[in-house]
Amino acid sequence: MAFLKELLAFLRARKKLWLAPIILIMVALGGLMILAEGSVLAPFIYTLF
Amino acid sequence: MLIVLRKPASSPEQIDQVVFYEKPFLKFERLLETYLAFAPRGFRSFALSMPAWIKDKLFQKSVLTKALSNALGKTIDWQSRLLFSQHHLSHAASAFYPSPFERAAVLTLDGVGEWTTSSLAVGQGRRLKILKEIHFPHSLGLLYSAFTYYTGFKVNSGEYKVMGLAPYGKPRYADLITEHLVDVADDGSFQLDMRYFDYATGLTMTTKHFHQLFGGPPRPPEAEISQREMDLAASVQKVTEDIVLKLARSIRSQTGEKNLCLAGGVALNCVANGLLARENLFDNIWVQPAAGDAGGALGAALAVWHLHLDGQRPKLALSDRMQGSYLGPAFSDEDASTALNTCGGIFTRYSESELLTHVTTALSAGKAIGWMQGRMEFGPRALGNRP
Known part of the structure; x- marks a missing residue:
């Protein structure tokens, strides 16, 4: 819940609330995929990603 | 942080703030907007990089809070002490x-x-x-x-x-x-x-x-x-x-x-x-x-001290705030002896002239030497303490 509040405050401050539905859907779907697969790959170029 | 806390009479309660050197939400915004701008190009990179974000990086604050609690004590409210500084400000x-x-x-x-x-x-x-x-x-x-x-x-x-x-x-x-x-x-x-x-x-x-x-x-x-x-x-x-x-x-x-x-x-x-x-x-x-x-x-910590907590800079002419960049850990003879004993090594104490004779003889014979003295250099700089 604290995460959602912070994320919304951030998007409001940046005037980018339009990103909220995209992020929430991604987090929900991504969470399910990660639970199913169990592990994630390390980012390839860490400064970029 | 654990190394800093090794100093005598220091404890986790004395840590006023902990700061991470960049803002994960802002970085995520950049990634998302870049992928949207280039879509559908970049889908493979998107699919590879997003799981790490969705699992960990987006929740950096709770990940760090948990790690701090585990390492330094659960009785301290780490979340309220945790800050994030912008990458280039750091x-x-x-x-x-x-x-x-x-x-x-x-x-x-x-x-x-x-x-x-x-x-x-x-x-x-x-x-x-x-x-x-x-x-x-x-x-x-x-x-x-x-x-x-x-x-x-x-x-x-x-x-x-x-x-x-x-x-x-x-x-x-x-x-x-x-x-x-x-x-x-x-x-x-x-x-x-x-x-x-x-x-x-x-x-x-x-x-x-x-x-x-x-x-x-x-x-x-x-x-x-x-x-x-x-x-x-x-x-x-x-x-x-x-x-x-x-x-x-x-x-x-x-x-x-x-x-x-x-x-x-x-x-x-x-x-x-x-x-x-x-x-x-x-x-x-x-x-x-x-x-x-x-x-x-280092910059994020200094930014918090000076910009967030209004801390004064010390007298400039009198201080080297990088301490010659020797900001890393130092180890005593006892530390070295204990570490060597646990892995089956042999610890021998030499006088300085004996040590230099051994090292120069070995170097002349084409052998490789590891040399450790004082505090370790911070950053990609070899200044003589860990050659």
Whole structure:
């Protein structure tokens, strides 16, 4: 819940609330995929990603 | 933090704030908007990078809070003590606050932070203000990294090899780079032609247009290094130096500052720094020894102390706030003896003259020596304590 509040405050401050539905859907779907697969790959170029 | 807390009479309760050197939400915003702007191109990179974000990076605050609780005690409210500083503010703070200057212009040149790839700030006393920024994907650091990749070295660690290779070559491709890859304005600001670069949404650094322009595919890692790679290295080094000098000239005239501080990964390019010093554009130049992202941690801590908590800077002439960059851990003879005993090694104590005789004899016989004395250097600098 604290995460959602912070994320919304951030998007409001940046005037980018339009990103909220995209992020929430991604987090929900991504969470399910990660639970199913169990592990994630390390980012390839860490400064970029 | 554990090493800092090793000091006598220090405890986790004394830690007022913990700060992370960049803002994960802002970085995520950049990634998401970049993928949306280039969609559907970049889907593979998106699918590969997003799981790490969705699992961990987006929840950095709770991940860090949990780690702090586990390492330093669950009775302290770490969440309320945790702060996040912007990547380039961290770099700028790491360059200005430890410098011996009361006021200075601060130039940060990097691969990329959240959105920013280069910034100009001005510091005075405990104040530090960012005046200008260049944003992703236009990046001097990533231009250099593209050539690091193209010449067959590892991005984000092999750049020093490109810098070292440069004097063996001729800058035959420098004009090609400035004509096609990078548009440099009179004030040193620059834009890259993204047709030649794949890093914004791809899994590599360069595109087929880049390979066509320079007449072939990237050198496979560990393949033999030819004159071509040396010439490419000399060329990107020359372009980098020209951009750094142009930026420095315009900063001098725009800000009127006499001192310049540098940080960010590109500030590890000591050849460009040397050229900048010899040009005498500024009365004094100070480069953060840990100019890469490791130094961001130091800068973020200094930014919190001076900008968030209004902490005063110490008397400048009397202090070396980098302590010669010997900020790492030190180990006593007892520590060394215990460590060696646990792994079956033999610890022998010698007088200094005996030790030097042993070491010089072994070196003359072609043997390798590991040498440890005092505190470890912070940043990619070998200053004699861990050769």
